[in-house]
Amino acid sequence: MSTNLSRSDAIYASLRRAILEQALKPGTKLPEDSIGDTFSVSRTSARNALLRLAADGLVEIKPNRGAAVAMPTLEEAEEVFALRRCLEREVIERLCKRMPRDGIDALISHVREEERALQASSPRSIRLAGEFHILLAELTGSKLLIDFISQVVSRSSLILARFGRPHSAECGIDEHIQLIEALKQQNIKAAGHIMDHHLHAVEDRARADDKDIGPDITEILNRYMSASD
Known part of the structure; x- marks a missing residue:
C-alpha cells in the first residue's frame, strides 16, 4: 500500500x-x-x-x-482574481501586524531562487512566482488562508496558461522585492498598494487566445x- x-x-x-x-x-x-x-x-x-x-x-x-x-473560462477568471485580491489583502494585513521571526529571510531566499530560475530561463520561474504568494500565506500560520490561496494561485496559473499574454518576469520579481520591503517596514498601506498593483498586472495579461x-x-x-x- x-x-x-x-x-x-x-x-x-x-x-x-x-x-x-x-x-x-x-x-x-x-x-x-x-x-x-x-x-x-x-x-x-x-x-x-x-x-x-x-x-x-x-x-x-x-x-x-x-x-x-x-x-477555466473568462467568467471564472474574473471571479478568481476578485477573490484572490481579497484573500491576499488579508494575508498582507496579517503579516504587517505579525511576521514570523524568520519570515523576511524566507521570502528573500525564495525571491533569490526565482532570480536563479529566471537567469537559467527555466520554466520553474513560472511556478516559483506563484509559490511566492503561497509562502506569504504560510507565514500567517492560517491553514484556511493557505488552502484558499493555494487554490486561487493554482487556478490563476491555469488562467494565464490559457489566456495569458507574454510578460516580463523581471517585473514580477521586482514587485516581490518591493513587497518584502514594505512588509519589513510593517507598512500596510504600501504593501497593500504593491499587492493590488501586482495582481491587477497579472489579471491584465489575460486575454482570449486560441x-x-x-x-x-x-x-x-x-x-x-x-x-x-
Whole structure:
C-alpha cells in the first residue's frame, strides 16, 4: 500500500509541476494508460494522482471522456482574481501586524531562487512566482488562508496558461522585492498598494487566445519524472 501511495505521490508531484509550469496546457488530455506507461505503474496509481489533481482544481475528470488539464473560462477568471485580491489583502494585513521571526529571510531566499530560475530561463520561474504568494500565506500560520490561496494561485496559473499574454518576469520579481520591503517596514498601506498593483498586472495579461493543446504528453512527463523541486 505504501508503495502505491509513493508512486501516486510521484505522479501527482510531476503532473502538478508540469501543469503549474505550463508545460501541460489547459485542455491537454491526460490518459491514465499513457501516464501509467510513462511511470511504469498501474492505471490505479495514475488514477489516484489524477483524482488528487482534480481535488486541487488543476484537472477535470468527465465520465467517458477521461481526465484533462482544467480549462477555466473568462467568467471564472474574473471571479478568481476578485477573490484572490481579497484573500491576499488579508494575508498582507496579517503579516504587517505579525511576521514570523524568520519570515523576511524566507521570502528573500525564495525571491533569490526565482532570480536563479529566471537567469537559467527555466520554466520553474513560472511556478516559483506563484509559490511566492503561497509562502506569504504560510507565514500567517492560517491553514484556511493557505488552502484558499493555494487554490486561487493554482487556478490563476491555469488562467494565464490559457489566456495569458507574454510578460516580463523581471517585473514580477521586482514587485516581490518591493513587497518584502514594505512588509519589513510593517507598512500596510504600501504593501497593500504593491499587492493590488501586482495582481491587477497579472489579471491584465489575460486575454482570449486560441492555442495548440495537443502536446506529446509522454515526452513532457519524461522530463518531469526526474525534475526536482
